[in-house]
Amino acid sequence: MRSEEIVGSLERRYLTDLLQKGKRIDNRGFFEGRSIQIIPNVIHKAEGSAMVKWGNTVVVAGVKTSVGPPFPDTPNQGVITVNLELSPISSPTFESGPPGPDAIEMARVVDRGIRESHVIPMMHPQMCIIPGKLVWILFVDIYILDDGGNLIDASALAAMAALANTRINKVKINEETEEPILLEEMDPLPREGSVVSLTYVKIDDFILYDPSLAEDRAKIARFSVGIADDGMICSMQKGESGVFSEEEIITILEKATSRAKELNKIIDESSFLNEGEMFQFDF
Amino acid sequence: MRILVSKNQLVIPGEILAQGSGIKVGGGVFRAKKNNETEIYASMIGLAQVRKNRIGVVPLEGCYIPLEGDIVIGKITRVGITSWTVDIRGPYVGTLRVNNVVDRDFDSMNDDINRILTVGDIIKAQITFFDRTRDPVLSLQGRGLHKIINGRLIEVDPVKIPRIIGKKGSMIQLLKNMTNAQIIVGQNGRIVISAQELLIENLIELAIRKIESEAHTSGLTDRIRDYLEEEKRLLLE
Amino acid sequence: MSENKNATLLENGLRLDGRDLHELRPISMKTGVLDRADGSCYLKWGNNKILCAVYGPRELHPKHLAQPDRAIVRVEYRLATFSVNERKSPAPRRREYELSKIITESLNHILFLEKFPNGTIDVFITVLDADGGTRCAALTAASLGLADAGIPMKGLVTGCAVGKVEDKIVVDLSDVEDKDGQGDMPVAMVYNTGEITLLQCDGKFTAEEITEGLKLAKEAIGKIYQMQRRALLAKYSQIAESYDEDEEEE
Numbered sequence: 001m002r003s004e005e006i007v008g009s010l011e012r013r014y015l016t017d018l019l020q021k022g023k024r025i026d027n028r029g030f031f032e033g034r035s036i037q038i039i040p041n042v043i044h045k046a047e048g049s050a051m052v053k054w055g056n057t058v059v060v061a062g063v064k065t066s067v068g069p070p071f072p073d074t075p076n077q078g079v080i081t082v083n084l085e086l087s088p089i090s091s092p093t094f095e096s097g098p099p100g101p102d103a104i105e106m107a108r109v110v111d112r113g114i115r116e117s118h119v120i121p122m123m124h125p126q127m128c129i130i131p132g133k134l135v136w137i138l139f140v141d142i143y144i145l146d147d148g149g150n151l152i153d154a155s156a157l158a159a160m161a162a163l164a165n166t167r168i169n170k171v172k173i174n175e176e177t178e179e180p181i182l183l184e185e186m187d188p189l190p191r192e193g194s195v196v197s198l199t200y201v202k203i204d205d206f207i208l209y210d211p212s213l214a215e216d217r218a219k220i221a222r223f224s225v226g227i228a229d230d231g232m233i234c235s236m237q238k239g240e241s242g243v244f245s246e247e248e249i250i251t252i253l254e255k256a257t258s259r260a261k262e263l264n265k266i267i268d269e270s271s272f273l274n275e276g277e278m279f280q281f282d283f
Numbered sequence: 284m285r286i287l288v289s290k291n292q293l294v295i296p297g298e299i300l301a302q303g304s305g306i307k308v309g310g311g312v313f314r315a316k317k318n319n320e321t322e323i324y325a326s327m328i329g330l331a332q333v334r335k336n337r338i339g340v341v342p343l344e345g346c347y348i349p350l351e352g353d354i355v356i357g358k359i360t361r362v363g364i365t366s367w368t369v370d371i372r373g374p375y376v377g378t379l380r381v382n383n384v385v386d387r388d389f390d391s392m393n394d395d396i397n398r399i400l401t402v403g404d405i406i407k408a409q410i411t412f413f414d415r416t417r418d419p420v421l422s423l424q425g426r427g428l429h430k431i432i433n434g435r436l437i438e439v440d441p442v443k444i445p446r447i448i449g450k451k452g453s454m455i456q457l458l459k460n461m462t463n464a465q466i467i468v469g470q471n472g473r474i475v476i477s478a479q480e481l482l483i484e485n486l487i488e489l490a491i492r493k494i495e496s497e498a499h500t501s502g503l504t505d506r507i508r509d510y511l512e513e514e515k516r517l518l519l520e
Numbered sequence: 521m522s523e524n525k526n527a528t529l530l531e532n533g534l535r536l537d538g539r540d541l542h543e544l545r546p547i548s549m550k551t552g553v554l555d556r557a558d559g560s561c562y563l564k565w566g567n568n569k570i571l572c573a574v575y576g577p578r579e580l581h582p583k584h585l586a587q588p589d590r591a592i593v594r595v596e597y598r599l600a601t602f603s604v605n606e607r608k609s610p611a612p613r614r615r616e617y618e619l620s621k622i623i624t625e626s627l628n629h630i631l632f633l634e635k636f637p638n639g640t641i642d643v644f645i646t647v648l649d650a651d652g653g654t655r656c657a658a659l660t661a662a663s664l665g666l667a668d669a670g671i672p673m674k675g676l677v678t679g680c681a682v683g684k685v686e687d688k689i690v691v692d693l694s695d696v697e698d699k700d701g702q703g704d705m706p707v708a709m710v711y712n713t714g715e716i717t718l719l720q721c722d723g724k725f726t727a728e729e730i731t732e733g734l735k736l737a738k739e740a741i742g743k744i745y746q747m748q749r750r751a752l753l754a755k756y757s758q759i760a761e762s763y764d765e766d767e768e769e770e
Contacts, residue, residue: 003376006403008405009405010404010434025435027482043649045567045605046602061601062600063602085610090577139601143600153408295749315674342670343756345671375639
């Protein structure tokens with residue numbers, strides 16, 4: 001184990017002493033989030049992309065599109081896959097190599113929010129080119145670039161913002177050969193609303209929204225909830241070995257529902273800003 | 284002997300600083316022979332230091348290299364039978380033996396070493412031995428050396444520590460006097476801040492970050508004094 | 521390298537992106553962009569976007585790799601899955617292993633590794649957007665990341681590819697020129713000493729063309745070196761004041 005992974009007893013104690021006084025290290029309220037910046041369309045080679053700076057955390061998500069066969073049980077539906085890499089660029093504690101359980105869990109939590117909210121309607125006619133044979137396949141790849149805590153929410157936002165500016169080619173079918181031809185001209189990816197993730201952690205008996213790195217390291221339990229712009233809860237994930245009471249979960253869901261409204265707005269603002277324009281990618 | 288840079292000039296690795304014989308070198312530089320002539324180059328980004336026939340570079344970036352006598356803030360990462368492994372940042376890992384912590388005889392069969400110090404504990408220790416071939420040896424026996432149980436731990440660039448301490452401790456004294464806070468500084472770039480108010484701790488951290496990013500400038504002590512005065516006035520409003 | 525020499529890559533003596541034969545694409549670089557890394561660099565070169573993080577010198581895990589007389593350098597050059605036309609699988613491919621190896625060897629030359637026995641210097645490079653010439657750009661970014669981490673070094677390494685397009689030697693191949701041109705020759709040097717630390721080529725060149733290519737590469741590397749220098753100093757010259765010796769700790 002790298003020495004950076006060991007949470008110092010001082011670090012934990014300092015946090016809990018503060019929490020007992022009703023304070024957080026960066027002076028935020030317990031349910032207050034950090035500042036967020038979304039820079040859409042940062043990757044030239046991707047069909048959709050976004051970089052998110054969430055507090056000190058930096059995440060980039062890119063969407064690649066291709067055409068391929070559907071799953072046999074959903075012959076008319078598009079396919080979406082979400083991958084996430086805890087790149088060693090982003091933290092001294094992340095090792096290179098194939099994604100471990102932490103990265104896979106995060107990818108699946110992000111995936112679940114997008115999938116279950118149906119914000120990208122896989123059944124939309126545009127997603128299917130030849131029923132049973134050819135559909136649009138979307139790969140959403142997320143790279144953590146700087147770990148400043150709360151990677152799930154930052155990743156989910158980057159993925160959502162990347163999908164919001166993804167474009168797919170118009171397709172023509174050659175009438176003789178029945179082969180599809182991808183045209184140069186592109187359409188926006190079908191999208192119905194948006195979904196965001198909200199993560200709460202527990203340190204001692206305190207519940208905090210949007211953990212900073214120090215808080216993320218000291219947490220005993222984590223709870224992430226995915227909420228769509230219509231207010232529906234689409235995914236939940238309780239993590240770590242600590243536990244929550246029913247009352248705590250209910251409080252979290254109440255707080256999350258109101259915070260989700262603000263966050264879902266940010267996505268629409270970013271996709272609006274993005275129309276036809278390449279943004280400067282800068283740190 | 285020709286000196287090719289001016290005092291305090293910003294230099295980057297590979298930049299030539301001087302040519303000819305009879306030049307003494309300090310840190311942050313290396314010698315190379317070119318056409319039978321000795322040349323001195325910078326090996327790190329920093330400020331050229333020129334004094335008579337002596338040339339060196341005060342680095343602006345760099346890891347912590349232990350020196351015997353240094354006070355460091357370490358983190359216990361492993362507990363052995365009669366010693367601890369201590370993270371002191373940088374490429375070297377410290378060793379702390381139980382006889383350098385407690386005066387009495389330690390009986391590894393009956394005494395539990397974890398009750399003295401355990402994984403995650405933060406200590407203010409001194410480097411008592413180091414020669415680059417073996418791990419640095421630490422001690423907790425000495426005035427002011429102890430386990431640290433309170434305060435906010437922050438990390439800064441180890442090469443900026445001399446600036447944060449200041450000439451004869453002037454900068455750190457200024458910080459302490461103006462905030463009534465306790466501040467423990469480790470040469471390895473770790474600092475523990477402990478004040479009555481969270482806002483004061485935040486202010487001290489911001490002041491330290493300011494010293495870090497302006498370490499290569501002059502008149503810093505005065506600017507930090509003005510900064511603290513202004514921020515304290517705003518806090519009171 | 522494709523055999524397709526029919527593709528028009530030059531029009532009226534200019535390249536498809538409007539560049540002169542010896543002209544570089546726009547390049548910008550910034551150091552210290554990452555919070556958690558000891559040193560870092562973000563580099564844009566044409567449409568290439570490359571992020572490099574440096575850690576160390578630090579303790580080596582696993583320990584059995586440690587060298588008792590020197591630090592080791594570990595470089596990982598990776599393409600992000602979305603950085604290329606067809607999505608790349610997340611697992612590193614043979615090309616990425618090869619480039620990691622030659623970049624490691626290039627960096628080995630400039631580092632004073634004997635100062636840090638048993639340690640490691642880890643360099644992670646991710647190409648977020650690829651547009652031709654990524655290995656030279658990656659090496660250029662890596663040497664800035666190392667300098668930003670304060671790791672003692674003999675000098676900066678700077679890379680630039682030259683190549684052959686319609687029988688002409690051109691500087692800084694674009695993605696299209698790399699794919700449809702007649703040859704690609706990546707070069708990296710320690711500009712101050714003229715030492716070549718990386719040299720490859722694929723395609724067909726005459727010995728004269730190689731000589732011309734090296735000369736042009738060195739000129740281009742000189743320009744890029746000046747950008748590296750400015751990027752490294754930018755962090756400090758923004759707070760430009762002279763350092764008063766009286767205040768400095770001895």
